[in-house]
Amino acid sequence: MRTERRGPAASGRVRIIGGSLRNSRLQVPPLEGLRPTPERVRETLFDWLAPVIAGAHCLDLCAGTGALGIEALSRGAAEVRFVERDARAAQALRANLARLGTANGEVVLADARDYLRGAPRRHDIAFLDPPFDLGLWAELARQLEAGGWLAAGALVYVESPEQVAPDVPAGWQVHRQGKAGAVRYALYRT
Numbered sequence: 432m433r434t435e436r437r438g439p440a441a442s443g444r445v446r447i448i449g450g451s452l453r454n455s456r457l458q459v460p461p462l463e464g465l466r467p468t469p470e471r472v473r474e475t476l477f478d479w480l481a482p483v484i485a486g487a488h489c490l491d492l493c494a495g496t497g498a499l500g501i502e503a504l505s506r507g508a509a510e511v512r513f514v515e516r517d518a519r520a521a522q523a524l525r526a527n528l529a530r531l532g533t534a535n536g537e538v539v540l541a542d543a544r545d546y547l548r549g550a551p552r553r554h555d556i557a558f559l560d561p562p563f564d565l566g567l568w569a570e571l572a573r574q575l576e577a578g579g580w581l582a583a584g585a586l587v588y589v590e591s592p593e594q595v596a597p598d599v600p601a602g603w604q605v606h607r608q609g610k611a612g613a614v615r616y617a618l619y620r621t
Contacts, residue, residue: 447505449474449505452533467498469614472616489558543567557580568598569599
């Protein structure tokens with residue numbers, strides 16, 4: 432979840448926009464290139480997910496600030512596993528979860544590619560927002576699909592630069608999609 436520095440990350444805080452943690456602020460460490468999903472995009476995404484988020488088991492790959500996963504917890508997800516490769520970002524995420532009193536979020540310090548080579552746990556929703564400059568969408572999507580990480584009928588959120596249409600597995604169907612500024616985002620049904 433990293434590329435150019437912009438938006439809320441520069442201020443050091445990200446706001447949770449809905450659910451039980453609404454208006455809570457996440458502390459964002461001053462890490463080069465940390466790029467939280469914009470509020471407007473998160474609001475749209477979670478409007479799309481409203482019918483299925485309660486009780487969902489979620490995977491937040493390349494978690495960064497954890498804004499997507501914490502938003503899911505705020506809106507009733509049963510659990511979220513956050514995978515983040517940067518130790519400072521992972522520590523900040525653990526601190527935010529503790530400060531917010533959320534016990535059903537687990538932070539795993541690992542590169543997403545390595546993590547997805549491990550023993551799978553099925554998830555209803557996966558958030559796939561890798562660092563834009565690494566171009567990992569196709570590789571991570573393929574690993575999610577082939578590795579048994581997705582429950583039947585799972586939803587996968589994919590965020591990329593506006594000019595990039597990520598290559599996803601053939602069986603994934605676009606459920607909803609949009610653009611906001613320099614960001615393209617889509618929700619796929621597997």
